[in-house]
Amino acid sequence: MRQLIKDRYTEECHFYTEDDDNKERRLSLTPCSESGQELLVPTLSDIIYKNSWQIKKYSKAVLRKEKFDSPTFEYNVNGIYTKWNMSIRYWKGTDGKRVKSPVVLCLNLLNARVTDELQTRIKFQFGVFNAQVMQWELCNVSNVMVNLENTKKMVSVGYRDLSIMDRHLQAPHGNLSIQVKLQISQNEVERNSLSQDMYKLMQDKDSCDMRLICSETGTEFPVHRCIMASRSLVLAQSIEHSVSNNNHKLQSQLSSEGKLKPSVEKSINSLIRIKLDVKEEVLKQLVKYIYTDYVDHIEHITEDLLEAAHWLKLPGLKSICERNLLEVISPDNVASLLLMADEFQCDLLKKSALAYCELNTTIVNTTCLAWRVMEVANPELFIEAQETGLGSSISSNMDSEDDLDEA
DSSP states (O other), X not given: OOOOXXXXXXXXXXXXXXXXXXXXXXXXXXXXXXXXXXXXXXXXXXXXXXXXEEETTHHHHHHXXXXXXXXXXXXXXXXXXXXXXXXXXXXXXXXXXXXXXXXXXEEEEEXXXXXXXXXXXXEEEEEEEETTTTEEEEOOOEEEEEEEOXXXXXXXXXXXXXXOOGGGEETTTTEEEEEEEEEEEOOHHHHTSHHHHHHHHHHOGGGOOEEEEXXXXXOEEEEOHHHHHHHOHHHHHHHHHHHTTTTEEEEEEEOTTOOBOOEEEEOSSSOEEEEESSOHHHHHHHHHHHHHSOOOOOTTTHHHHHHHHHHTTXXXXXXXXXXXXXXXXXXXXXXXXXXXXXXXXXXXXXXXXXXXXHHTTTTSOTTXXXXXXXXXXXXXXXXXXXXXXXXXXXXXXXXXXXXXXXX
């Protein structure tokens, strides 16, 4: 649904620092090529890049173009070279037609070259120019951890839903101006932090003495049993059970029901193998969180990751998933999120979903199947939702019980 497109543009790059009087100084910085100049500064966190992108005649172009890509912009600072672009994508409605607003504004890392592979904190903030008041309207600041390594593979660092209104289209041609402020943070404190050292340990496959296996694909993730046991009580119990059978190679399987299903084979080596009933990308992020306390790009797996965090007893990861789901509550998914919050004991998500129902009684989709499932499977939660002001509207429009069985 989302693909790249190119358009004409204007571009301006700047970096900002603050002096002792906390006044902002603005210096022009031309993006450099891989073989060009390099900027040397005390720490990367001193620099905030600003890149502006103007799409000519957007009001007409959007009628015939399916997607937009900005020109690329490059930075080479303290031995860290990165190449970026912005892109605009569109959601599709229930009728299959493209929704022109809100758009999906993406920040993409296209290329990177570093001396040593490292985790880097990326802060970015999108903005859209208001042509009526001649000021930038800025989105909230996003903060992500990115594994920066030598690669030419595109990575989507983050995205925001952005509503394009008439006030954003500049007369007389309907031009649209978008910007991103970007900060790459990798100072000495972060370089020598516990999280960075644990990330390096995660990469040290030779010292691993255990394997986590994705049941879906069979992919194995080398890990350290002492780290797994110290972070997850469920994994600790599984490891203890496996070690007690140290004369055999024990392959255990953990499912989302939290049940351990051991199968014993003749010993080949001393490795412990535990199979987890999760998707491969979910397992990848689970391992990363267990080592570093961070996860990346979980927008499309948040619900699966929340379920895994619940039954593996990883409360910190549950909190991260909750915060992500809070940002996407909508009239169509609030019922599903309520069911999920109640099942996995996410109090903040549950309270927020109920509050959303109370504040948006006229726009909540009361005909979705999730309400019917809630009424049958969790009547107490259903009554709570009714008491927010939705009343009988979430039961009078439900499918029949036969339809529920078919679903």
